[in-house]
């Protein structure tokens with residue numbers, strides 16, 4: 001079983017350390033966990049709470065994926081909130097990640 005929708009402290013709505021989430025998932029026998037932290041540019045009435053430092057997030061997820069590879073599969077995802085006026089900006093941030101997301105889906 002995989003948990004394919006987990007938010008970590010990289011999201012504005014979570015304080016969970018991703019390593020705690022990974023260890024907990026492994027403890028309960030999950031085969032994989034996918035982080036899907038938020039990217040919501042110009043989210044109404046919340047300033048930049050759902051903006052993500054994508055480079056920092058990406059580096060952390062790549063490291064966790066490597067560090068826990070013998071224990072559990074770790075996938076790097078992102079949950080993008082789309083509004084018509086931010087589509088281009090959102091695409092610019094995640095465009096290098098699309099192949100990773102597709103690859104993760106094929107692995108599943």
Ligand SMILES: [Zn+2]
Nearest residue numbers: 005007036079
């Ligand atoms: Zn979510």
